[in-house]
Amino acid sequence: MRDALAAAGYPERVLVACSGGPDSLALAAVAAHFARRGTVDGHPVSVAAVVVDHQLQEGSAGVAAETVAVLQELGLSPVQLRTVEVAATGFGPEAAARDARHAALEAAADELGCGAILLGHTLDDQAEQVLLGLARGSGTRSLAGMRPARGRLLRPFLGLRREETLEICAVEGLDPWHDPHNTDPAFARSRTRVDVMPLLEEKLGPGVAESLARTAAILQQDADFLEELAAGRYAGLVQRTDDGVWLPEAAVRELPPALRFRVIAKAAADVGGQQPGYGRLQAAEALLRRQGSAGPVQLPGNVSVYRLSLAGQAEEKLALAKQPGQPDVPRGGDGCGKLVFRHHKTPQH
Template sequence: MLQDALAGAGYPERVLVACSGGPDSLALAAVAAYFARRGHVDGHPVSVGAVVVDHQLQHGSAEIAEKTAATLGQLGIAPVLIRTVDVAATGMGPEAAAREARHAALEAAADELDAGVILLGHTLDDQAEQVLLGLARGSGTRSLAGMRPDRGRLFRPFLGLRRADTLEICDVEGLEPWHDPSNADPAFARSRTRVEVLPMLEEKLGPGVAESLARTAAILQLDADYLEAVAEDAFGRLRQQSGDEISLPETSLRGLAPAVRFRVIAKAAAAVGGQQPSYQRLLAAEALLRRQGSAGPVQLPGGVNVYRLSLAELLAEGGSAPADVPREGARCGKLVFRPQKRPQT
């Protein structure tokens, strides 16, 4: 698994393991340390470092980070960095905020050490939990596709292993992992999914539920990647930019398949500084194309307004009719995405 991941990454000379001290990441570090001691993977030279991120969210987190770093050093991994981060209170929720801070610290450490790959210890169980949470939230294809095996420098070679496998690796290697108490805290939806929901599904539906959910994620990743590529091409063809505004020709946008149209609208919002809109917000923006009721603006997350500019308004502003508008389409114009002006302080 790890060999396959490093081969897929082009056999980078330096690899960085992200380790919290938990069983999954500690087992991954133990496997990576084996190749570090050998000094090569499939004949390609490799050195292995590690980074421990202290989120400062629990009492004694600094001591846990120090103990984990010492264990990694005993495995023969070097250098081992400890990075302390401040998890900002944002509207994205504590788990997402912690993940954002952690990934920023990992990327910075990889830059510092010139590492080509950052290894993460997520398992098949994590993937199954991710899919279940996406289903519960009514998320789209990308969310249900779960975590990618690799994205940029981030690689997850253990996505095919169960959590029990990582515990066994730690036991065989004589390692004592730290068990994060938040993983069993019912205050968190992911913890409830892990401790209550997934075991109940395995009990009621029979074994193999986690594997089936992970397989669903793998299938949907292919679908999501294809739709993403089609939407990216369509957005590149349709986008018209003026200053900090982006507009999309109404006729062309309406001609896209719905699955692509929603993605193009989301891309336009992101291109002017917005965040991923919810399905409800995308529906509201897409409804402007039907020319029923208000022409906007519709507010999208991240401080973006989208409104419909009719052809008459477009011409009044000194613009020209889109080339793809037929004569009978005189009512057609464009959707305009504009970042909201921030109040000056």
């Protein structure tokens, strides 16, 4: 934890997120050690904690209340209990719970004046994340797993195995809560944890989890480098209108594929969309080849992208045709060579 706080610039006040499970409870115990000392490497520090009740399981309120009491006994102060409503987002229950939890953590950190939020993810969690990303055919950013630091979020235990957090709890005399969802075969992550990872260790030998986590660390560097390049290219290419953005078709076509796809994804995000999957990105990128349809291609988050070409050409007529519920597309020869992105308030059909 010392290294994580040092990398974050030694925030004077930190917030521990704790579910009562072994990983986050072990993290709370380690944080409490520094809280009692009042310093980290000579820098003053105080530690607060928050328990988030997602209300997704029977008895969750009781588990949350017991966890609050344990954290208070450890000496963390103040300890907040936040109850959240998990709304359906279309990306699955785990993603919805994560979004609700992170919103609650950020709100608690703002209220308590905390410069960092400590999360208890371990090396095992990182390995499972990479394996799930690989199984889903995700790109570099997904395979890079969880970052040790992202904004205020810090993950000091990414180098620790899950069994080590159990040992910390045992040494500290703590009785962690074991979330039944972690072994529920209804969840892909649970199946990965209970069935897939042990099988890989059995068939390939020990060290699979460490290798997957090491892969994530390497890919994080690669992904960061590509994202930095793509951000610079996008900033130099994007043109803004009252109702969207457009990119010069020829310039985007000349980009290397790794940057071209990222620039298209950035344009979609810029107008309020969500991260497109590879299939949708391929469909949008195909517009640059001037073969077949000029669009529109629908991207997640109610974003459409189309190619606006020379006036009078057949492909432009298709692109300029007003789609139900879409705003008017500007007409005229001045639209030559544009890849146009627009966001719509209601889903397109």
